[in-house]
Amino acid sequence: MAAPAELKLREQVVLKLRELILGGELPAGQRVAEIPISEKLGVSRTPVRQALTVLAQEGLLSAAGKRGYVVHAFSAKDIVDAIEVRGILEGAAARLVAEAGPSMELRKALEACIADGEAIAVQDHFGMDDDVRWVEMNGRFHKLIVEASANMALISALALNDKLPFASAEAVLGGGTPSRLIARKHHEVVLRAHAEHQKIVAALCSRQGARAESLMHEHARLAEVNVTLFRSA
Amino acid sequence: MAAPAELKLREQVVLKLRELILGGELPAGQRVAEIPISEKLGVSRTPVRQALTVLAQEGLLSAAGKRGYVVHAFSAKDIVDAIEVRGILEGAAARLVAEAGPSMELRKALEACIADGEAIAVQDHFGMDDDVRWVEMNGRFHKLIVEASANMALISALALNDKLPFASAEAVLGGGTPSRLIARKHHEVVLRAHAEHQKIVAALCSRQGARAESLMHEHARLAEVNVTLFRSA
């Protein structure tokens, strides 16, 4: 393993394998055995074995008959379905937060996200680093709301969902190939997302539970543009 | 391990530990180390270690500082929250099934559940084995609808939720101590649940998505009676 970080080896392997799977190496259907992986990563089979069971639990691997795993094949429908589920869950989170009334601290943090978003979205030039800045802010925005729901079951369900390909909030802009055309497309998506963020915060702060829920539910569907983009590529 | 079934040892340990945790041995906060468990179950530390990571992922165990795990302490709120999430997800499943229109096969199976429920619920004497019969049928009923949603992300999210204490469909009647009073209480719950099942099937078959969703959502809340019952005991 390259990074001898503070993480347990098993965790590093999970991260690395997730990366390989979502990144497209290890294509869907690919058999994934312990020995090749452990050799490839330079660790023993023990942490690999544990990582495989974790990834299987997450749904990224599926059991291949009696022996071993294969990379799970996600259809376009699976991805859209996962996005729908994320919309349902984040919508529920938004409703809960709105009904309870967001704390002053939460409002501040959300407003900060909006301000950051404004700086990114409303400008003439929209480049690569704007992408990553927006993805960071967007992740922060969604995380704030989900955590504020203070519903552990909800948070866990979303954590599971985020492991699925294209379903996480960070995936609204897929990590695809950089190009002028993509950048233009991204800018459009970011502009719409930014507008929706503003409306969501407004709904949260005025304690409009149903509105916050439906706005957030619909907001999740922005991630769908990627799927078609990706599948048609 | 007692049961040398066809399951991998690790799976058996997961099952056994889940049982111990949900059953109340291994009380919340209890430190759970590898060696005592492996000795208690008569297996090596290897499958135990794997089981612990699985249970930690499920949320039944939480990391205890730098070393090892403790049994996660669920508050009454956590349980009610988990039930709410189940309501949201099963509600969504019901809506999807209603909108797509249940297949003839599904209708048949659901009607069979209703018939079984009728035989159990509508009778003068309601005993122990009626309990277990009803729990079996109820699990089948819910599983049918969830699977029929054909949304893998939804199914996975519910599978995770079912691991949480009191949140699964099977837990509507807690596995508590048998008594005449409890039996009476159970009969009441079963009668209400049976009536709701009938309405849910009606909504599904007439493709009333919103109605099916809200009925199912509310139906999940039946499980809440247990929480208060349990917590006050």
Added chain:
DNA sequence: AGTCTGATTATTGGATCCAATATTGCATTA
């Protein structure tokens, strides 16, 4: 030629071993 069967191989799952390290307890000192 196709298929069934037996032997070989590859791979998994569990047990054991070893090193790293967190934790605990005790003793010494301020």
Added chain:
DNA sequence: TAATGCAATATTGGATCCAATAATCAGACT
């Protein structure tokens, strides 16, 4: 007496070893 540092201990995490068994391949038989 309380705090701090050191040593002993316990426990974890990873590596390796071994047995069980599924997959594969070759050869023989129909």
